Amino acid sequence: MASATEGGGLMSFTVASVMEDVLQQHGNGLGDHDLEYRRAEEAASRRYEAANWLRKMVGVVGAKDLPAEPTEEGFRLGLRSGIILCKVLNKVQPGAISKVVESPCDAILVADGAPLSAFQYFENVRNFLVAIQEMGFPTFEASDLEQGGKASRIVNCVLAIKSYDEWKQSGGIGVWKFGGSIKPPSLGKSSFVRKNSEPFMNSLSRTSSINNEKSLSETDSNKLSNSGSLSTLVRAVLSDKKPEDVPKLIETLLSKVVEEFENRVTNQYELVRAAPRESTSSPNNRSFLKPLGEREREEKSFKAIKKDETIQKSQIVEEEKKNRQFKQLTIFNQQQEDIEGLRQTLYTTRAGMQFMQKKFQEEFSSLGMHIHGLAHAASGYHRVLEENRKLYNQVQDLKGSIRVYCRVRPFLPGQSNFSSTIGNMEDDTISINTASRHGKSLKSFTFNKVFGPSASQEEVFSDMQPLIRSVLDGYNVCIFAYGQTGSGKTFTMSGPRDLTEKSQGVNYRALGDLFLLAEQRKDTIRYDIAVQMIEIYNEHVRDLLVTDGSNKRYPFSSNEIRNSSQKGLSVPDASLVPVSSTFDVIDLMKVGHKNRAVGSTALNDRSSRSHSCLTVHVQGRDLTSGAVLRGCMHLVDLAGSERVDKSEVTGDRLKEAQHINRSLSALGDVIASLAHKNPHVPYRNSKLTQLLQDSLGGQAKTLMFVHISPEADAVGETISTLKFAERVATVELGAARVNNDTSDVKELKEQVATLKAALARKEAESQQNKILTTPTGSEKHKTKTGEVEIHNNNIMTKKSESCEVEEITVNSPPWPPVASPGQTYRDEDRSFGSSEWVDKVMVNNRQDEMRRVESLWGGGGTTTDNGISILPEDFYRRDLSSDTSRIFSEHSYNIFMGNNNITDDLDAVTSDSSEPDLLWQFNQSSKITTTTSTIESKPKKPVSKPIKSPQFRNSNTVSRPLASQKLTNGTRGTKQLGPADMKRKASVRH
Numbered sequence: 010m011a012s013a014t015e016g017g018g019l020m021s022f023t024v025a026s027v028m029e030d031v032l033q034q035h036g037n038g039l040g041d042h043d044l045e046y047r048r049a050e051e052a053a054s055r056r057y058e059a060a061n062w063l064r065k066m067v068g069v070v071g072a073k074d075l076p077a078e079p080t081e082e083g084f085r086l087g088l089r090s091g092i093i094l095c096k097v098l099n100k101v102q103p104g105a106i107s108k109v110v111e112s113p114c115d116a117i118l119v120a121d122g123a124p125l126s127a128f129q130y131f132e133n134v135r136n137f138l139v140a141i142q143e144m145g146f147p148t149f150e151a152s153d154l155e156q157g158g159k160a161s162r163i164v165n166c167v168l169a170i171k172s173y174d175e176w177k178q179s180g181g182i183g184v185w186k187f188g189g190s191i192k193p194p195s196l197g198k199s200s201f202v203r204k205n206s207e208p209f210m211n212s213l214s215r216t217s218s219i220n221n222e223k224s225l226s227e228t229d230s231n232k233l234s235n236s237g238s239l240s241t242l243v244r245a246v247l248s249d250k251k252p253e254d255v256p257k258l259i260e261t262l263l264s265k266v267v268e269e270f271e272n273r274v275t276n277q278y279e280l281v282r283a284a285p286r287e288s289t290s291s292p293n294n295r296s297f298l299k300p301l302g303e304r305e306r307e308e309k310s311f312k313a314i315k316k317d318e319t320i321q322k323s324q325i326v327e328e329e330k331k332n333r334q335f336k337q338l339t340i341f342n343q344q345q346e347d348i349e350g351l352r353q354t355l356y357t358t359r360a361g362m363q364f365m366q367k368k369f370q371e372e373f374s375s376l377g378m379h380i381h382g383l384a385h386a387a388s389g390y391h392r393v394l395e396e397n398r399k400l401y402n403q404v405q406d407l408k409g410s411i412r413v414y415c416r417v418r419p420f421l422p423g424q425s426n427f428s429s430t431i432g433n434m435e436d437d438t439i440s441i442n443t444a445s446r447h448g449k450s451l452k453s454f455t456f457n458k459v460f461g462p463s464a465s466q467e468e469v470f471s472d473m474q475p476l477i478r479s480v481l482d483g484y485n486v487c488i489f490a491y492g493q494t495g496s497g498k499t500f501t502m503s504g505p506r507d508l509t510e511k512s513q514g515v516n517y518r519a520l521g522d523l524f525l526l527a528e529q530r531k532d533t534i535r536y537d538i539a540v541q542m543i544e545i546y547n548e549h550v551r552d553l554l555v556t557d558g559s560n561k562r563y564p565f566s567s568n569e570i571r572n573s574s575q576k577g578l579s580v581p582d583a584s585l586v587p588v589s590s591t592f593d594v595i596d597l598m599k600v601g602h603k604n605r606a607v608g609s610t611a612l613n614d615r616s617s618r619s620h621s622c623l624t625v626h627v628q629g630r631d632l633t634s635g636a637v638l639r640g641c642m643h644l645v646d647l648a649g650s651e652r653v654d655k656s657e658v659t660g661d662r663l664k665e666a667q668h669i670n671r672s673l674s675a676l677g678d679v680i681a682s683l684a685h686k687n688p689h690v691p692y693r694n695s696k697l698t699q700l701l702q703d704s705l706g707g708q709a710k711t712l713m714f715v716h717i718s719p720e721a722d723a724v725g726e727t728i729s730t731l732k733f734a735e736r737v738a739t740v741e742l743g744a745a746r747v748n749n750d751t752s753d754v755k756e757l758k759e760q761v762a763t764l765k766a767a768l769a770r771k772e773a774e775s776q777q778n779k780i781l782t783t784p785t786g787s788e789k790h791k792t793k794t795g796e797v798e799i800h801n802n803n804i805m806t807k808k809s810e811s812c813e814v815e816e817i818t819v820n821s822p823p824w825p826p827v828a829s830p831g832q833t834y835r836d837e838d839r840s841f842g843s844s845e846w847v848d849k850v851m852v853n854n855r856q857d858e859m860r861r862v863e864s865l866w867g868g869g870g871t872t873t874d875n876g877i878s879i880l881p882e883d884f885y886r887r888d889l890s891s892d893t894s895r896i897f898s899e900h901s902y903n904i905f906m907g908n909n910n911i912t913d914d915l916d917a918v919t920s921d922s923s924e925p926d927l928l929w930q931f932n933q934s935s936k937i938t939t940t941t942s943t944i945e946s947k948p949k950k951p952v953s954k955p956i957k958s959p960q961f962r963n964s965n966t967v968s969r970p971l972a973s974q975k976l977t978n979g980t981r982g983t984k985q986l987g988p989a990d991m992k993r994k995a996s997v998r999h
């Protein structure tokens with residue numbers, strides 16, 4: 010009972026149903042035939058009423074399956090499809106059932122169990138039942154429509170709807186009542202179970218209508234509880250019973266209820282156990298309390314529906330699967346096609362690639378061959394270039410290492426009336442008109458090239474241009490301008506004061522050419538060009554490129570010129586300014602000219618009294634081989650070469666002139682030594698020759714521009730200058746050499762050759778000395794240098810000790826000095842080890858020679874107080890080849906005498922024999938010995954033309970002193986002076 014209490018409505022429904030059954034049984038049992046008849050009649054009448062109303066509602070056609078007065082079975086069958094019920098309800102309450110399945114009407118006639126029709130009528134019935142439940146009408150079980158179902162419940166439901174419809178038709182006034190109130194549709198869903206209580210209510214209503222209709226109708230069904238209904242029902246049942254029957258009836262009733270209850274509980278339990286896993290939404294849930302047959306049918310139909318659904322689902326799944334498979338197949342086919350396409354493309358691409366590869370290989374190999382050919386051509390080009398360079402320089406070398414160009418200055422503005430001394434001019438020859446006692450004569454001189462007064466700067470430069478190329482090829486080049494003051498040296502080297510591009514001199518053009526060539530060769534050689542500019546004034550060197558104002562005056566000591574500087578710089582202390590364009594050079598020149606002008610006064614142009622030298626250093630690195638070539642070019646503007654006596658100056662001017670003459674004389678010495686191929690070249694006798702040493706030796710190419718003025722009053726200087734130049738032109742320096750990395754080795758070889766020559770010379774002298782008579786009364790003094798001075802008042806006699814000379818040459822330090830491990834020699838050491846030492850050896854040699862010659866000529870010479878021999882002038886005529894060196898070696902004599910301090914007095918004496926003068930004398934003599942002279946290296950070009958000179962004539966009879974002899978008392982002792990000497994001396998002393 011507890012569970013029945015918990016069940017609530019469910020329990021009420023169950024009890025009511027049981028009670029109804031018990032009562033019916035009891036009634037039957039009681040055998041009240043009248044009552045039963047009445048009830049049956051009542052039921053039939055109610056059924057007819059319901060059927061008629063339904064027929065009326067759906068029409069005759071719609072209700073063709075429902076007779077007007079049906080049996081209970083007929084009523085059930087007529088409504089079994091649910092169509093009539095649904096239609097009627099929709100008419101009463103439009104839209105109550107949204108969907109009415111009409112098709113199965115035929116199927117309804119088919120035997121029970123047809124899955125489709127069962128499903129469909131169930132659909133309608135279910136919808137109907139749900140709807141009336143929603144609306145609150147008395148409901149019935151779906152199974153009531155089946156065989157054995159309770160048609161009374163269906164009748165009850167239909168009549169309730171009819172009542173509602175009528176109430177509605179009548180305007181819906183008041184409250185509709187039919188055994189209970191109709192809940193408004195919005196009442197919400199009540200449980201299906203609750204609706205199952207309606208049959209009881211209907212039964213109650215029906216019963217009351219039979220037994221106590223009035224009382225029941227008066228009872229407010231809303232207030233009627235289940236217990237109330239039960240008691241009413243019991244009271245109604247028992248009212249007409251005899252009191253003695255009541256206990257029995259109640260007992261029967263109760264036992265029946267209990268039995269029914271237990272049965273149902275048992276069934277419920279079994280159902281739950283049998284289908285524990287069935288979904289709660291399954292219809293079984295709602296029908297497990299139904300009779301077993303009904304439930305089975307429901308389950309069957311449900312299963313059938315389920316099966317259909319499953320079949321449909323499986324069909325759908327199958328279809329979907331098929332669709333999927335079809336789609337996959339389509340995609341697969343598409344992919345197959347794509348793959349085939351890609352395979353084709355791959356094949357084509359591979360073929361293309363192979364073709365391209367083949368083509369590329371062919372092109373690559375042809376390119377390789379092409380490059381190979383180019384490389385071959387390039388190397389060939391380099392070879393040819395190198396060969397061309399060599400050939401070019403060979404041609405230059407064959408032309409002679411010292412070339413002399415002569416340039417004649419035009420008359421200056423205002424000199425138009427002047428008569429010119431220039432007689433005739435050809436390409437390489439120039440004739441000078443000279444006036445002498447015997448009338449006019451013409452002197453001809455031959456040079457490598459002669460430029461007349463009208464020659465332009467460009468013309469002059471074009472002829473020397475090849476030398477510039479040599480500098481870039483690693484040669485040393487020296488270009489110097491020689492001539493008397495005002496003859497045009499500066500004009501040639503730099504240009505006029507008002508400089509234009511056209512009037513630019515050699516300096517600018519040479520550097521411009523260097524830059525041009527360097528640019529042209531930049532693909533093969535990289536050049537670095539730097540410039541120095543110095544001035545030599547009174548034997549002092551001055552840097553002309555200082556810009557800070559300091560060191561403007563003679564910043565260097567007297568030893569600053571080195572011949573073997575590490576970097577190949579003669580003056581390493583002077584500013585070395587890198588230049589890369591002609592503009593740089595012009596700027597530098599301006600600085601140089603400005604610095605040079607500082608020493609000038611209004612009266613004296615410094616440029617006339619000093620040597621200026623622009624040195625261009627070039628270093629080229631071959632980009633292919635890495636070889637380094639170094640070239641150097643000296644562009645020298647010498648001081649005026651006129652003779653001092655003519656200048657008639659004293660004091661500072663005289664000193665300047667003496668220095669100029671001395672340095673030019675030293676230059677002459679060097680050139681003469683070179684011409685003679687003397688083993689020793691006295692470079693160190695002046696700053697000028699020291700500076701130019703690397704450009705005047707056998708490794709350099711030298712060009713001298715000799716300048717002359719056309720004025721008649723300058724003819725003496727002109728002749729003198731030309732003679733000097735012609736002498737220089739005979740110098741053959743030998744093939745110039747490139748300054749490459751092996752130059753040191755070459756220098757060493759040169760020194761070895763020098764020493765060998767000294768030895769050979771010494772041996773020859775030893776042979777000759779055997780035939781010489783040793784003078785009596787001679788006295789030997791051995792100097793600390795190992796040389797022997799002979800103090801003899803009569804004649805100059807022997808001698809240097811041959812063994813000592815040999816010792817010197819053999820035991821002398823090697824050149825350059827061989828440094829023991831850890832020991833190094835400075836440049837100064839090397840200088841001393843070479844030239845100083847060689848100077849002294851050579852002095853001894855010359856003395857021996859002089860003595861020998863003197864003895865051959867039977868004496869006639871004199872010796873000074875200092876032991877200096879003075880030879881008769883005839884000597885110079887007779888043996889020029891051996892005398893030349895003597896003439897150009899006056900400084901060597903000074904050194905020999907140990908009198909290195911040159912005093913003004915001495916300067917005065919040496920100035921008497923300026924270099925041109927000496928050369929002039931030399932040339933006078935040389936004409937006699939032209940055929941036999943050993944120094945004539947260029948037979949094609951005569952050294953000089955014969956001239957008639959008074960001095961020359963005098964020289965046959967008058968003994969001339971050596972120009973640089975110094976007497977201890979300032980006089981010339983017993984020497985005899987020529988007229989020219991006397992004249993000069995007078996003028997100097999004046």
Ligand SMILES: Nc1ncnc2c1ncn2[C@@H]1O[C@H](COP(=O)(O)OP(=O)(O)OP(=O)(O)O)[C@@H](O)[C@H]1O
Binds near residue numbers: 496505
């Ligand atoms: N070839 C020439 N054409 C025109 N004028 C010239 C020529 N040569 C020289 N001159 C002029 O002659 C004058 C003297 O020339 P320059 O100064 O060059 O002589 P120099 O030999 O250098 O003299 P110094 O020894 O004093 O330096 C200058 O006015 C110069 O312009």
